[in-house]
Amino acid sequence: MIYQRPRGTRDIYGDELERIELINRGAREFFKLNGFTEIRTPTFESIELFVRSIGLHTDIVEKEMYTFEHDKKMFVLRPEGTASVLRAVLENGLKPPCRLLYIGQMFRKERPQKGRYREFQQIGVELIGEAAPFYDAECINLAVRFLDTIGATHYFIELNSIGCPVCRQSYKNMIENYLKPYLPNLCSDCQRRFEKNFLRIFDCKKDSCQKIYEVAPKITDNLCEECGLHYQKTKEFLKKFNINFEENKKLVRGLDYYTRTVFEFKLKGLGAQDTIIAGGRYDLLVKELGGDNTPCIGWAMGVERMLLALPELQPEIKKSKKFFIAVIGESLFDEGVKLREMIIKNGFICIHGNPLDKIKTQMKDAHHYKVDYVIIYGEDEAAQGVYTLKNMMTGEQKKISQNEIIQFIEQCQ
Ligand SMILES: [Zn+2]
Ligand SMILES: [Zn+2]
Known part of the structure; x- marks a missing residue:
């Protein structure tokens, strides 16, 4: 349940x-x-x-x-x-x-x-x-x-x-006199309101009551x-x-x-x-x-x-680009932390994957969160001094240098 x-x-x-x-x-x-x-x-x-x-x-x-x-x-x-x-x-x-x-x-x-x-x-x-x-x-x-x-x-x-209260008192007498012959025709709510809170009769949703109030004197004309x-x-x-x-x-x-x-x-x-x-x-x-x-x-x-x-x-919601960082292995953890800081500083959304998860699991997470880009940093990338950038909207994937990734993030819209 x-x-x-x-x-x-x-x-x-x-x-x-x-x-x-x-x-x-x-x-x-x-x-x-x-x-x-x-x-x-x-x-x-x-x-x-x-x-x-x-x-x-x-x-x-x-x-x-x-x-x-x-x-x-x-x-x-x-x-x-x-x-x-x-x-x-x-x-x-x-x-x-x-x-x-x-x-x-x-x-x-x-x-x-x-x-x-x-x-x-x-x-x-x-x-x-x-x-x-x-x-x-x-x-x-x-x-x-x-x-x-x-x-x-x-x-x-x-x-x-x-x-x-001054004008309401004199108006009350006026409307009381006016409504007296109609009282039996009013709904029970209005009859009750009339006793306790007479102005509120005009709030009534019933057509039969409204027809009577339509032509009744109004407080606005008796201020x-x-x-x-x-x-x-x-x-x-x-x-x-x-x-x-x-x-x-x-x-x-x-x-x-x-x-x-x-x-x-x-x-x-x-x-x-x-x-x-x-x-x-x-x-x-x-x-x-x-x-x-x-x-x-x-x-x-x-x-x-x-x-x-x-x-x-409704006001348009500005959607910010969403990144996922897939660092593979604990030893490369620091690099991911640096990347995330840079991405967030530039006003984009960034989710950091669990570095102990395999790339397949991390990519699954990235899909789940519907991110726009995944930055992969594993042993190969570390050895070559590059990052793998995957565009999740087009499926395109490429290796780029550190300068290029910084540029990419700064120019991203
Ligand atoms: Zn007054
Ligand atoms: Zn009524």
């Missing part, structure tokens, strides 16, 4: 892992140049942190968290990055404004499907301590520019404002004066950045902590899993977690979904 990985997880290796690492490296480079510093927080945190931040009546907290008990305390594998980052900012006394980047694994007990895993990687950025609408636009702009650097193009941006101005100014700055976006008045996001601006980057043709970046403003969360009043905005990108969505646009 072979053990199997848990459902919804996966093993990442080879080209796919290289692509993920390329995106991660790209993110580190790009965001460093834009004034961000990277932060790494623990993979598990106390359960209270997420209940407090994401909200008790959200899908994540109600049914998607991996929890465990230790020392009579409850912990969770982090389902998202923002709460941990803010906890770290407060705990370590980082002074806002700060710009933070995080890259790491998140965990959610969701139903697995293509591009959706129970352990997945996110790249996220947070602009902490920034209240002005310029930063809403800048935050979205940074995502657009970053996607440029990794070659993503087939996406569109959806934007909305879900206001502040308080300040939220309205903030939204207006955000859109103006986005236009100044030359960023195209669509307003979606039903975009509300599944987490409680958002205020005002929310946005999603969606890919065309991906169906239900089409969101690659999601984010928004969370002006009240730092205070909720025990800090001073600190407005913030940020987003997170799902790396797996990104890769799934863009197979033809």
